[in-house]
Amino acid sequence: MSAGQRRDATKRAPTASERIVEAARALFVEAGETAVTMRAVAARAKVSPMAAYRHFESREALMHAVMERGHDDFLRRMHHALAAPGPGERLAATGRAYLDFALENPRDYALMFMQSVAGDPCAGAPAWRDAATFRFLVDRIAECTAAGLMPPGDPELLALSLWAHIHGLVSLYLAQKLALDEAAFRALCDRVLTLAWRPEATFPPDAAGIA
Amino acid sequence: MSAGQRRDATKRAPTASERIVEAARALFVEAGETAVTMRAVAARAKVSPMAAYRHFESREALMHAVMERGHDDFLRRMHHALAAPGPGERLAATGRAYLDFALENPRDYALMFMQSVAGDPCAGAPAWRDAATFRFLVDRIAECTAAGLMPPGDPELLALSLWAHIHGLVSLYLAQKLALDEAAFRALCDRVLTLAWRPEATFPPDAAGIA
């Protein structure tokens, strides 16, 4: 898994590391990235400013831990979609879970998916394409294809196309490029998502061309 | 040329403001947002550190000016697509111009379109939906619809859908979420864009559903 190793997070008192990440996350969610200063985090975690450096190499590493917690939450949320009865409903629920997470945790979403990277492309952390959440989406699509709910095609490519479409809408909305309030935005997304899990419409729209 | 300094009437010397934005832009493009410090900008513009504050209220305002220069360049680039002979070709060229700009100016693109905003949604600058570049895309699509190159539908909604799709791909690529090098990424985008300007394919893919 991630940074934390041996812990039964069920009942023990939180470790200093956990308190520090928790403090950073709280500050981040409440007031954004610039509010996450090492001093503020330390104060909130009730340690001295330099204590955080015993657990995280730098502020950047701490923010990375916050991001990973976001990904954990995100994946957990997606997995709720498995409760739906059929493949089509599961894909639909996955899309809804994606949207809900992004709108309820806009800063986390931005940290996880909208951070441009300074260095050359294909350098940083493992691409999300290989991550559990993307695999989950691919599985949902493959499931639909297998059930004959959508035209056959490389499920990875289909997932990428669908993901890009939804992420494009979400990230433009979060970057405030759309003159829409949340309700109008959800309505817009609903149309796209409805197409996404309604095989009788030509979905995935570009399946014929891409696959 | 003699010792006498020659003044080109058409091309006067840049003002201090212009030099400062130019310096900020250069630093930003070369080394990213963190490299754009007021002191570094001032040094590059050959003024004292505080001089920039006579022209920009804050560092944030200066970055905003850099962003606006990016939007100017972007719009100019898009307008080259008008040289193409027909509506279909113009829409295709518009998509290519979008992609080219993003890949050639990744930091500018991220500054312009991938910046999440702290405040509540629908608060900041005028939404891009109202901006000239989006209008341009809407016009290209309306043009195609009028020419019978694609099924009728609200061109604004169609443009939004197409924009989101492309922007989703681009921004995920720039955020390094895709395990693709630039060539592979371009190939992927080409398939989507081909569908976008090829009316005989079902484009825009979700036109029937959205419109």
Place this chain on the structure above:
DNA sequence: GGTTGATGTTTACGTTGTAAACAACACATG
């Protein structure tokens, strides 16, 4: 015991954004 390593602290340094006070100069108005 004593040594060691993990964890915490205090102190200090260099860099940042920017407020404040001051200087040079253009220019309109007496």
Place this chain on the structure above:
DNA sequence: CATGTGTTGTTTACAACGTAAACATCAACC
């Protein structure tokens, strides 16, 4: 002409930041 008055530049100063360095505490193991 002198005299404000506004624009543009400067120097100086300060608080907040990330973090290096040195030191303190304390449990675990020879």
